[in-house]
Amino acid sequence: MIIKKNKILTSETKKTILYDVYYNEIAKPQAVVIFCHGYKGFKDWGAWPLVAEAFAKKGFCFVKFNFSHNGGTVEQPIDFPDLEAFAENNFSLELDDLDRVLNEIENGNENLPNITSAISLIGHSRGGGIVLIKAEEDNRIHKVVTWASVSDFKARFQEDTDEFKEWQETGITHVENSRTKQMLPHNFQFYKDFKENEERLNIRRAVKNLKIPQLIVHGSEDPTVSEKEAMAIHSWNPQSELEVINGGDHVFGAKHPWIESSLPEELKNMVEKTIDFLK
Numbered sequence: 001m002i003i004k005k006n007k008i009l010t011s012e013t014k015k016t017i018l019y020d021v022y023y024n025e026i027a028k029p030q031a032v033v034i035f036c037h038g039y040k041g042f043k044d045w046g047a048w049p050l051v052a053e054a055f056a057k058k059g060f061c062f063v064k065f066n067f068s069h070n071g072g073t074v075e076q077p078i079d080f081p082d083l084e085a086f087a088e089n090n091f092s093l094e095l096d097d098l099d100r101v102l103n104e105i106e107n108g109n110e111n112l113p114n115i116t117s118a119i120s121l122i123g124h125s126r127g128g129g130i131v132l133i134k135a136e137e138d139n140r141i142h143k144v145v146t147w148a149s150v151s152d153f154k155a156r157f158q159e160d161t162d163e164f165k166e167w168q169e170t171g172i173t174h175v176e177n178s179r180t181k182q183m184l185p186h187n188f189q190f191y192k193d194f195k196e197n198e199e200r201l202n203i204r205r206a207v208k209n210l211k212i213p214q215l216i217v218h219g220s221e222d223p224t225v226s227e228k229e230a231m232a233i234h235s236w237n238p239q240s241e242l243e244v245i246n247g248g249d250h251v252f253g254a255k256h257p258w259i260e261s262s263l264p265e266e267l268k269n270m271v272e273k274t275i276d277f278l279k
Contacts (some may be wrong), residue, residue, distance in 0.1 A: 001022065001023070001024055001053065001056050001057070002021075002022070002023055002024065002025065003020070003021070003022050003053075003056075004020065004021040004022075004111045005020050006018055006019075006020065006074070006077060007019050007020070007021065007111050008074060009065075009100060009101070009104060011100070014068060014096075014100070015068035015069060015085065016068065016074055017065055017066065017067075017068050017097055017100060017101065018043070018065065018066045018072065018074060018077050019043070019063060019064065019065035019066070019101065020043060020044075020049075020052065020063070020064050020065070021061065021062070021063050021111045021112060022052040022053060022055065022056040022061070022062040022063075023056050023060070023061040023062065023112075023113050024056055024057070024059065025113070026059060026113075028115075029113075029115040029116060029117035030059065030060065030061045030113045030115070030116055030117060031059070031060055031061070031116070031117050031118045031119075031120065031142075031278065032060070032061045032062075032063060032105055032112070032116050032117070032118070032119045032120070033055055033060045033061070033062050033063065033119075033120050033121075033122060033278065034063045034064075034065075034098070034101060034102070034105075034119065034120070034121050034122070035048070035051075035052070035062065035063065035064040035065075035122045035123075035124075035127075036065075036067075036094075036098060036121065036122070036123040036124070036127035036128075036130050036131055037064070037066070037067070037070070037124060037125075037127050038123075038124045038125025038126040038127045038128070038148075039125060039126040040080075040175075040177055040184065041070070041124065041125070041126075041127070042066050042070055042071075042072050042077060042078055042079070043064040043065055043066050043077070044077060044078050045078075045256050046251060046254040046255055046256040046257065046258040047254040047258040047260075047263055047264070047267055048064060050258070050261075050262070050263050051263065051267070051271055052064055054263065054268075054271050054275070055271070055275065058275050058279070060275075060278070061112060061113050061116060063101065063105070063112075065097070065101055067089065067093070067094050067097050068085070068093065068097050069085045069086060069088055069089035069090075069093050069094075070085075070086065070089065071083060071085060071086035071089075071184070079180055080177065080180065080182055080184060083182070083184065083185055086184055086185060086186075087172070087185040087186060087187045088187060088189065089186075089190065090189065090190045090193040090194065091129075091130065091133075091153060091193065091194060091197070091201050092193050092197055092201075093193075094127075094130050095130060095133060095134055098121075098130060098131070098134050099134070099138070102119065102138065102140055105119060106140065118142035118143070119140055119141055119142055120141065120142050120143040120144065120145065120278055121134060121135055121141055121143075121144045121145070122144075122145045122146070122147065122274065123144075123145075123146050123147070123149060124146075124147045124148060124149075125147075125148050125149065125150060125224070125225060125250065126150055127149075128146030128147065128148065128149020128150060129149060129150050129151075129153055129203045131144055131145075131146065132144060132146060132149070132203055132206050132207055132210070132214075132233075133200065133201065133203065133206045135206070135210060135212060135214075136205075136206035136207070136209050136210050137200075137206070141212060142212060142213075143212055143213045143214070143215070143277070143278055144210070144212060144213075144214050144215075145214075145215040145216075145217065145274050145277065145278070146214075146215070146216050146217065146233070147217050147218075147252070147270060147274075148217070148218055148219060148222055148224070148225050148230075148248075148250050148251070148252075149216065149218075149225070149229065149230070149233065150203070150225055150229060151203055151204070151229035151230075151232045151233050152203060152204070152229070152232075153194060153201050153202075153203065154194070154198070154201075154202075157191055157194070167186075167188055167191070168188060168191075171187060171188045172185055172186065172187055172188065173185070173186050173188075174186070179256065203233070204232075204236050207233055207236040207237045207240075208236045208237065210237050210240075213239075213241075213277070214237055214239070214240035214241070215240065215241045215243065215273075215274065215277040216230050216233050216234050216240055216241065216242045216243070217230075217243045217244075217245060217270050217273060217274065218230035218242075218243075218244055218245070218248070219244070219245045219247070219248025219249050219250065219252055219266065220244050220245065220246050220247060220248060221247055221248060221249050222248065222249055222250045223249060223250060224249075224250035225250060227244065230242060230244070241277060243270075243273045245266050245269055245270050245273075247266055248266040248267075248269075248270065249266075251267075252264065252266040252267035252269075252270050253265060253266040253267050254267050
């Protein structure tokens with residue numbers, strides 16, 4: 001297996017994107033899968049590297065990357081050393097990052113197999129909302145898959161709360177990362193960008209307009225994003241496929257760090273269902 005880690009995608013005007021590529025050399029064109037991590041996530045979280053290997057073993061070229069403002073750096077891609085960048089992240093930036101990765105694949109990046117074919121997107125949690133929006137608006141996408149995806153960005157702002165009013169007044173709010181105990185900052189620009197692009201960032205609108213095959217995977221015991229959100233996404237596109245992983249939590253049995261050499265059962269089940277769908 002060919003594994004190319006921590007490759008750098010640069011831009012004169014934008015922050016660096018760090019990405020990994022996993023594939024096996026085969027004679028025929030390889031389908032590409034791009035994976036988008038979720039909120040407070042990163043490409044090397046937990047069992048994601050083992051997931052990438054599982055896809056590569058089945059003949060896919062698997063690309064995973066860190067969103068440019070996820071809080072990681074080139075030197076430290078795991079966790080959140082760059083809180084300034086984290087504070088300036090928003091949905092539009094993440095869609096732009098995904099577009100940059102797609103452009104790189106389209107232009108024949110040197111770290112990819114010689115010949116690539118259809119591109120599919122997978123998004124976990126908040127990344128699920130990002131890939132659904134991108135899949136609807138970009139005709140380069142062949143299929144789209146969400147794992148434990150959110151169904152509504154707007155609802156997460158909780159606009160009628162005192163906390164929201166305080167955020168509006170002070171221009172900054174913080175969310176604790178329960179694992180690292182860091183207080184992660186969000187500048188109010190995050191909400192302002194959402195309001196300016198609310199139509200584009202409406203997941204329901206995107207899903208209703210999807211014209212490509214769609215798979216929705218969700219754990220039955222997800223404490224972070226309710227299974228009801230998966231049901232809602234499925235209802236907006238009756239042509240979509242819905243798979244509920246019995247006993248699966250938000251990360252399908254994985255954790256960070258993941259020191260086992262194999263996937264937890266729920267995650268293995270999810271990967272197999274996704275590969276079957278993409279095949």
